[in-house]
Amino acid sequence: MAAIAARLITKLVDVQDKHGEATVVLTGGTVGIGTLKAVAESAAAPAVDWSRVNFWWGDERFVPADSEDRNTRQAYQALLAHLPVDPNRVHEPGSSDDFATADEAAQDYATKLKEAAEAEHAADMSDDRPEEPAALPRFDVLLLGVGPDAHVASLFPEQGAIREKSRTVVGVENSPKPPPSRISLTLPAINTAQEIWMVVAGEDKAGAVGLALAGANPVQVPAAGPVGQARTLWLIDENAASRVPQQLVRKDPAGA
Numbered sequence: 001m002a003a004i005a006a007r008l009i010t011k012l013v014d015v016q017d018k019h020g021e022a023t024v025v026l027t028g029g030t031v032g033i034g035t036l037k038a039v040a041e042s043a044a045a046p047a048v049d050w051s052r053v054n055f056w057w058g059d060e061r062f063v064p065a066d067s068e069d070r071n072t073r074q075a076y077q078a079l080l081a082h083l084p085v086d087p088n089r090v091h092e093p094g095s096s097d098d099f100a101t102a103d104e105a106a107q108d109y110a111t112k113l114k115e116a117a118e119a120e121h122a123a124d125m126s127d128d129r130p131e132e133p134a135a136l137p138r139f140d141v142l143l144l145g146v147g148p149d150a151h152v153a154s155l156f157p158e159q160g161a162i163r164e165k166s167r168t169v170v171g172v173e174n175s176p177k178p179p180p181s182r183i184s185l186t187l188p189a190i191n192t193a194q195e196i197w198m199v200v201a202g203e204d205k206a207g208a209v210g211l212a213l214a215g216a217n218p219v220q221v222p223a224a225g226p227v228g229q230a231r232t233l234w235l236i237d238e239n240a241a242s243r244v245p246q247q248l249v250r251k252d253p254a255g256a
């Protein structure tokens with residue numbers, strides 16, 4: 001995870017050089033949170049101006065704000081509490097303390113994203129500024145873990161959320177992985193990101209990774225769906241890579 005952390009730090013520095021600020025969409029899960037811990041522990045972390053990083057989440061568990069299950073809480077503990085971030089740039093999906101249903105919290109999160117997109121549009125002085133603001137701000141890097149069942153964010157196989165085409169954020173009920181109520185970016189929203197980094201480790205993810213890279217249908221294998229605008233990176237360990245189709249594995253150039 002130190003290697004992913006180093007890559008993320010470098011990316012944020014590069015984006016800040018170009019745009020003055022950078023936007024990252026965080027994920028929960030073992031590698032997602034492990035990566036944040038590794039960023040906090042990295043000697044290179046001060047190279048980023050953390051006060052000019054915008055933080056969003058790809059998904060959140062719809063539970064009370066102080067629940068250990070919250071992806072946002074885990075991200076604070078692993079990283080955000082240790083850095084000079086600007087609280088106005090940290091955009092958490094709402095909790096069950098503030099909303100009656102995951103759907104309501106999802107709508108609120110979608111509104112916050114839209115407002116950020118409008119502010120970005122208003123500040124854009126470039127010649128190629130689109131006439132209308134988008135529904136989402138520019139996501140420079142969007143991190144995604146993958147579950148053993150191939151879910152990404154809170155988009156689970158065969159559920160309604162993975163089929164969503166028009167909304168940017170949805171409430172999810174009956175998640176097969178607890179807790180059952182969640183909020184998630186949809187696949188079309190995820191795929192607006194410039195770069196999507198799939199961060200995966202462990203033998204239990206090998207089947208999901210193999211099917212995703214073999215080009216499965218995202219409705220059955222959500223991990224097959226994310227495609228970044230500029231690139232999609234699979235940052236995975238050897239165990240998670242053990243069932244990647246052979247034709248996709250780069251051979252040693254020396255032929256050894």
Ligand SMILES: O=C1O[C@H](COP(=O)(O)O)[C@@H](O)[C@H](O)[C@H]1O
Pocket residue numbers: 027028029030031032059060061071144145146147148151152153154177
């Ligand atoms: O529930 C979730 O699970 C996935 C993957 O988690 P992992 O522990 O199997 O790596 C995570 O990406 C997602 O954000 C989270 O809400």
